[in-house]
Amino acid sequence: MTPQTPGRSQPIGRLAGLRVALVFPTFLDVELASHQDNARFLGAIPPLTLGYVAGALTRDGADVLLLDCPTLGMRLPEAIERVRGFAPDYVGFTLATVDWLSSLAWMQGFSEALDTRILVGGIHMECYPKETLQHRCIHLGLAGHADVALTDLLVADQEGGDLSAVPGAVFRGPDGEVVVVPEAPRPKTDEGMPYPARELWPTEKHFSIVSTRHHFTAAMSNFGCPFRCEFCILRGDAVRQRSAQSIVDEMEVCYREFGIREVDFFDPVFTIKRARVYEICDELDRRGLSKDMIWSIRARTDALDPALLDRMWDSGCRRICYGIESGSNRVLQRVDKRMVSTDHISEVIRATKARGYEVLAFVMIGNPLEDRHTVAMTRRLLTSLPIDLVQVASLFPLPKTPIYNEIMAKTGVDFWREHILHGTPVQPVVRLDTDLSDDEISQMVTETYMHFYFRPRFAKFALGRMREPAQLKRGLDAALGISRSFVSSALSQRALTG
Ligand code: B12
Structure with a gap:
């Protein structure tokens, strides 16, 4: 039924x-x-x-x-x-x-x-x-x-x-x-929460730069996050967990009613409760969905183990996106990702790749304690591991995060509040415990992309997964975009340094 x-x-x-x-x-x-x-x-x-x-x-x-x-x-x-x-x-x-x-x-x-x-x-x-x-x-x-x-x-x-x-x-x-009016306490479960109304949006047109199947959709398996990363607004937010049953029900609706064959779970840590992941996999197998539908998740390297990796692979999980953030243990500890060390990250990523998964890594540049040396460590980590795809972001201190609160305490200004009230610019960004400027950081972001993607290893990976011309075009557009911003940031650097 x-x-x-x-x-x-x-x-x-x-x-x-x-x-x-x-x-x-x-x-x-x-x-x-x-x-x-x-x-x-x-x-x-x-x-x-x-x-x-x-x-x-x-x-x-x-x-x-x-x-x-x-x-x-x-x-x-x-x-x-x-x-x-x-x-x-x-x-x-x-x-x-x-x-x-x-x-x-x-x-x-x-x-x-x-x-x-x-x-x-x-x-x-x-x-x-x-x-x-x-x-x-x-x-x-x-x-x-x-x-x-x-x-x-x-x-x-x-x-x-x-x-x-x-x-x-x-x-x-x-x-x-x-x-x-103050919000009521957040419910702990998703009881009574409807699924996203997919019938109201153009599902057939959705894709992500890393998706490989038609049709594709995004979904959420939890709301909020129990971890305490200092750059993230979700820190400490009450977690509203979905049951395995409800998640697989939604996947089945996606499969049968919308012809969806790939689901990307966007919540930051799909594996918060390992028992729930096992239940999801069992249920996907029981309903025969794992045969014809792939899915991907976001996770922390310290919220997974080899047995879980095996189980998810068998039930159609094909990509894991890890928030590894930095190649420097000092930076990781400073932003409260302290359960993770780069050695542990390396071990888990190798174990993930060994099972056949695509591995995507999210990293950031511009966190507290960042300097040229730590950015070089991040780049080295990325290229020394079997990572297939990377997304690099520059830290933009968000309101209601510990990093932003510290910036406010130091400067006495709530920049975002001024921005909302009067449209005052929030750039250049005021940063914490780093001397890197916005221009330097954005150039490093582009350089890190170039360093990672313009390698024979990535070309081989990309060609291997291109199943249709649209995917090739998306990949080339992204590569061109990155190169263009590299050239323009290099030119503006030169203009700045005279
Ligand atoms: C999926 C996602 C996306 C998707 C879809 C975005 C969307 N708005 O639907 C995409 C990739 C397009 C996206 C884009 C962006 N995102 Co985004 N995204 C998320 C993510 C992972 C989940 C959002 C979600 O679906 N939550 C589930 C729903 C149920 O919860 P919710 O969002 O809080 O919404 C509920 C209530 O807030 C309320 N509500 C929400 N909107 C409305 C509107 C009305 C009228 C009403 C009455 C109620 C209501 O009801 C909702 C349902 O219960 C969150 C992080 C997270 N885990 O929540 C980041 C997050 C929301 N994104 C973020 C950012 C920065 C962006 C971008 C600016 C990035 C960029 N420049 O490209 C854009 C901005 C687009 C936008 N205006 O939302 C930040 C926002 C931080 C901030 N304070 O600004 C977050 C928190 C990630 C993070 N940790 O930094 N995002």
Whole structure:
């Protein structure tokens, strides 16, 4: 029997008749505060967050339009026209702090063009709810998971009810002052949480730069993370764990209803509970899904062991993305990845590759204690191990992280708050315990990519996995993009040094 999407079989209908358009903007035409290149090269990843919001809304009977603009190649004017035709009561946006200016430009565009209420949520609303609603184009916000309180919020807003009784509500009171209602404690399980509403987005168009199968989707097996990395906003966040049953049910829906053959789990540590991973594998085998569907996970090298690697391989897991972050043990300890040492990382990566997995490593440049020497150590680690793919990020201190809190304590300035309120630039980035400048770091990021990818080993790997021309084109586009940013950063370095 095909499993049902939870909640959809018996809609409660409290939102019946309400129309909500959810918009995931295309940001590349606006000046970004963050990593433009990453966004371009990652691929067309589904807007999972809005998929979950849409799932919660349709569960309770609302009509929802979900516009995945980057995947559809849709710019602001076209998106406005599409939404106008839908005549929504609300237009919803998910906000990430680093993309604030782009989101604001889109929300202002919608607010000027349409007579509708703008609704916001997302991780940013846990950081700067008050500052966000200072912008008059935004009417209503929610901090916390949509399935918990969104229906209450919209019903209260529609009926002129008491918004201050809704946990996580953010709104302007009668005198115009912004009211932020504390979020209720996060649920510990995913009970009652719908799946992302995949029927509302163009699944056939989604891919990631590393995906190999059609159709592809992204998913989440946990929300939040119990680890305590100092650069991460999820640190200490209450973990909402999904059961093995619910994860495999969702995979089966993906397989049968959407023809999906590859699922990439985006939560940072899929293997938090090893017993659950065994259950997932058993269930995938029992339903015959492991024969024809591949999946990939993100994990820490200290949250896996050889037996688990064997078990996941047998049930169709084919890629593991490890957050190894640095080749320097001092840097790892400084950012509280202290359970890991580079020796241990090397051992686990070799064991992973020996079983046939593709190995992707995430590294960062610009953490506290970073210097040219530690960056060289990271590069050496990457090229000394059987790693197939690498993603290099420059540290952008995020709000609500220990690194950012230390920067605030030292400088006395909350840069992000100023950015949200007044649009003041957040670059050059103020960094902690490193003398490296933004320009040096971005050049090192590009050099690290070049150092890793422009090697015969990678060319062999890439050619070996190209099964269709589209994959080859994506790989070449990414390589060209990296080379271009290398040349332009080399030229600007030369200009700087005269
Ligand atoms: C999958 C993912 C992506 C996907 C999909 C993004 C998406 N928005 O759907 C892709 C690859 C496209 C992506 C892109 C980016 N991401 Co991202 N992403 C994630 C990841 C791994 C999971 C997000 C998710 O699906 N969570 C599951 C849902 C259930 O939880 P949620 O996101 O909190 O959403 C719930 C509530 O917040 C609320 N809610 C959320 N939005 C809304 C909207 C409305 C209207 C309402 C009412 C409620 C509501 O209801 C949701 C459902 O319960 C998170 C890290 C993590 N583990 O959470 C990073 C994360 C959110 N991403 C991050 C970043 C930086 C980015 C990028 C800026 C990177 C870049 N420049 O390319 C872009 C920004 C795009 C954007 N505006 O979201 C940061 C955000 C940090 C910050 N404060 O800014 C995070 C936290 C990663 C990290 N540790 O740094 N991302």
